Amino acid sequence: PALAGPRRGALIVFEGIDRCGKSTQCSLLLESLQKQGVPAELWRFPDRTTLIGGLINEYLQKKASLNDAAVHMLFVANRHEKRDEMLRLLAGGTTLVLDRYSYSGVAYTAAKGVPHLGPDFCRSVESGLPAADLVVYLDLDPELSAARGGFGGERYEKLEFQKKVRSQYGALADGRWLRLDASQPAELLQAQVAAAVQRVVEQAAAGEQLGQLWD
Numbered sequence: 001p002a003l004a005g006p007r008r009g010a011l012i013v014f015e016g017i018d019r020c021g022k023s024t025q026c027s028l029l030l031e032s033l034q035k036q037g038v039p040a041e042l043w044r045f046p047d048r049t050t051l052i053g054g055l056i057n058e059y060l061q062k063k064a065s066l067n068d069a070a071v072h073m074l075f076v077a078n079r080h081e082k083r084d085e086m087l088r089l090l091a092g093g094t095t096l097v098l099d100r101y102s103y104s105g106v107a108y109t110a111a112k113g114v115p116h117l118g119p120d121f122c123r124s125v126e127s128g129l130p131a132a133d134l135v136v137y138l139d140l141d142p143e144l145s146a147a148r149g150g151f152g153g154e155r156y157e158k159l160e161f162q163k164k165v166r167s168q169y170g171a172l173a174d175g176r177w178l179r180l181d182a183s184q185p186a187e188l189l190q191a192q193v194a195a196a197v198q199r200v201v202e203q204a205a206a207g208e209q210l211g212q213l214w215d
């Protein structure tokens with residue numbers, strides 16, 4: 001048990017294919033944490049506001065082309081550049097809600113099927129980053145997500161690719177992930193998320209150590 005210092009915050013990560021409802025659930029969760037007086041911030045990855053994030057944004061909007069390894073490293077660097085701030089906030093008692101994180105890094109790149117960019121390689125370059133206390137995986141059939149107002153024009157927003165991403169998430173998920181059927185109404189999902197989050201916020205505050213990727 002920690003002897004001194006503030007109770008640490010929890011690291012909560014939302015994952016899933018495009019248009020599965022992550023952003024909605026992230027905002028609902030943030031609002032409910034803040035209502036309960038839990039210090040919390042909502043971040044998203046990629047963080048498109050940094051220099052590296054700007055390059056990623058150009059790539060995603062198809063204004064720039066980069067090879068698969070190069071853009072993968074940019075996504076990874078975009079997390080590493082935020083590492084110290086994440087650790088500082090968590091140690092100071094702020095709970096962080098992340099809309100995508102390293103798990104997206106592995107699932108999306110591995111879905112490309114490039115032999116030297118497989119899941120093991122992808123995991124290896126995440127090391128040193130904090131592991132999520134809870135991964136909320138919003139699982140949705142890509143046929144349904146595509147029907148939700150359609151995809152935007154960003155790279156990766158293609159039905160066939162989304163199917164591959166979903167299967168990579170399936171391989172990555174372990175028993176600790178909270179896998180939710182994302183075809184449910186938002187309010188039902190929200191209640192299930194809130195219950196799981198409350199537990200991990202309490203555990204973190206009680207001194208449970210922050211894990212490290214990849215473990």
Ligand code: FDM
Pocket residue numbers: 018045046060075076099100101102104105106108109155156157
């Ligand atoms: N994405 C996101 C990746 O390919 N690798 C990563 O490491 C991360 C964090 O970027 F298609 C992909 C997933 C998605 C795109 O994400 C932008 P948003 O959440 O749709 O903005």
Ligand code: MG
Pocket residue numbers: 018019154
């Ligand atoms: Mg998107």
